[in-house]
Amino acid sequence: MPQTPHTERHFTAGQTVRDVVIGMADGLTVPFALAAGLTGAIDHVGVIVTAGLAEVAAGSIAMGLGGYLAARSDAEHYAKEHEREKREVVEIPEEEMREVAQVFQSYGLSHKESAPIVEALAKHPKKWVDFMMRFELGLEKPDPKRAFVSAFTIASAYVAGGLIPLAPYIVAGYVKQMTVGNALLLSVAVTLAALLVFGFVKGRYTGTRPTRSALQTALIGSVAAGAAFLIARAIS
Amino acid sequence: MPQTPHTERHFTAGQTVRDVVIGMADGLTVPFALAAGLTGAIDHVGVIVTAGLAEVAAGSIAMGLGGYLAARSDAEHYAKEHEREKREVVEIPEEEMREVAQVFQSYGLSHKESAPIVEALAKHPKKWVDFMMRFELGLEKPDPKRAFVSAFTIASAYVAGGLIPLAPYIVAGYVKQMTVGNALLLSVAVTLAALLVFGFVKGRYTGTRPTRSALQTALIGSVAAGAAFLIARAIS
Numbered sequence: 001m002p003q004t005p006h007t008e009r010h011f012t013a014g015q016t017v018r019d020v021v022i023g024m025a026d027g028l029t030v031p032f033a034l035a036a037g038l039t040g041a042i043d044h045v046g047v048i049v050t051a052g053l054a055e056v057a058a059g060s061i062a063m064g065l066g067g068y069l070a071a072r073s074d075a076e077h078y079a080k081e082h083e084r085e086k087r088e089v090v091e092i093p094e095e096e097m098r099e100v101a102q103v104f105q106s107y108g109l110s111h112k113e114s115a116p117i118v119e120a121l122a123k124h125p126k127k128w129v130d131f132m133m134r135f136e137l138g139l140e141k142p143d144p145k146r147a148f149v150s151a152f153t154i155a156s157a158y159v160a161g162g163l164i165p166l167a168p169y170i171v172a173g174y175v176k177q178m179t180v181g182n183a184l185l186l187s188v189a190v191t192l193a194a195l196l197v198f199g200f201v202k203g204r205y206t207g208t209r210p211t212r213s214a215l216q217t218a219l220i221g222s223v224a225a226g227a228a229f230l231i232a233r234a235i236s
Numbered sequence: 237m238p239q240t241p242h243t244e245r246h247f248t249a250g251q252t253v254r255d256v257v258i259g260m261a262d263g264l265t266v267p268f269a270l271a272a273g274l275t276g277a278i279d280h281v282g283v284i285v286t287a288g289l290a291e292v293a294a295g296s297i298a299m300g301l302g303g304y305l306a307a308r309s310d311a312e313h314y315a316k317e318h319e320r321e322k323r324e325v326v327e328i329p330e331e332e333m334r335e336v337a338q339v340f341q342s343y344g345l346s347h348k349e350s351a352p353i354v355e356a357l358a359k360h361p362k363k364w365v366d367f368m369m370r371f372e373l374g375l376e377k378p379d380p381k382r383a384f385v386s387a388f389t390i391a392s393a394y395v396a397g398g399l400i401p402l403a404p405y406i407v408a409g410y411v412k413q414m415t416v417g418n419a420l421l422l423s424v425a426v427t428l429a430a431l432l433v434f435g436f437v438k439g440r441y442t443g444t445r446p447t448r449s450a451l452q453t454a455l456i457g458s459v460a461a462g463a464a465f466l467i468a469r470a471i472s
Contacts (some may be wrong), residue, residue, distance in 0.1 A: 027296060055266070110356075113353065
């Protein structure tokens, strides 16, 4: 009886896809909302483009650099805890064995049932440490080389996303017939389309229903832009 | 021999602290950088305040609502996978038992060593499913009620953080003697102080050295603000 490969059925997005999604979700939303908000208050395309691009620079750096430093801290935290477990497995093996048994007891296994695996693990100290890291502490081994690539991917996706809603305003700076109002309408149309497509694709990768993901993503952008518009108009 | 409680030594931040950190990190950084950037291009305090508050509205909603919907999707993804595992444990138990054995083999245990635990788990189908969720799929059971609280906490922290760098500009709107340049200097001083304190406290909760965390957080804010300033000045 032929069987389809069973292991691949639980699809999870690759790391790069995840980074693109993180950066682009915010990049499409916040500069869009900011530019739309400012249109409610300021009738000057140059100011809106300046604010939008300043936001794209600030947001992409905050996300990228922030993510990079957080990933480095995670890697160091992991290394520190790994050292500690390594030491404890040697220095207080009974205590660590009790902890392994506790992990299994929380899954309904009696002390007697978990005893063989506790003993088996104790024979492989290196694997034992890995086991404690993952199952006692819930820590996954981070890839130190990924931090930089990940930061760069997130920041680039933010910039790419942010330029979409700003493009109509940039064009309006050069085309004299195009008013700020026209630029806003075009920006809303282009960005809603981009949010729908992005949400749809994101849904396919993350396991949410694509149509629903598309609508949710467009909703976040719309609510954020609407709130920014109302606040900007209220102040000015 | 008295022993200090061993289980609490691996400190991880509580959920609320984590949400405040997420919201405030971006809230302190992006509105600060945007306002500083605009000061490089626009000599008009009202525009900077409008753009800043519009950004705070957009950013807090994008983070809060985005987080809320993502948490709900996660909860549904978990429920779906949980249903599937529950079904598979009944329908293809041999396959699932092979998967449990694989998890343990990846930790260096032989088939014989892992056999007792595989059999023991098979006797407790409910716990077996929980085990597969966590150890095969790496999914933690999400708390559905947390999504809303979490979203609200992140958004509030973003607003609270964002008002700090904007406060000097808001004051400058009322105090005629205060120029945009004064507001920028005051905003830089107040925000750098806030970033240092925030980074320090964050470090204590997340396990990074507090001094280093303080400097890193201030660095992210400074680089983002510097880039926004240069870009805004280059365009205008």
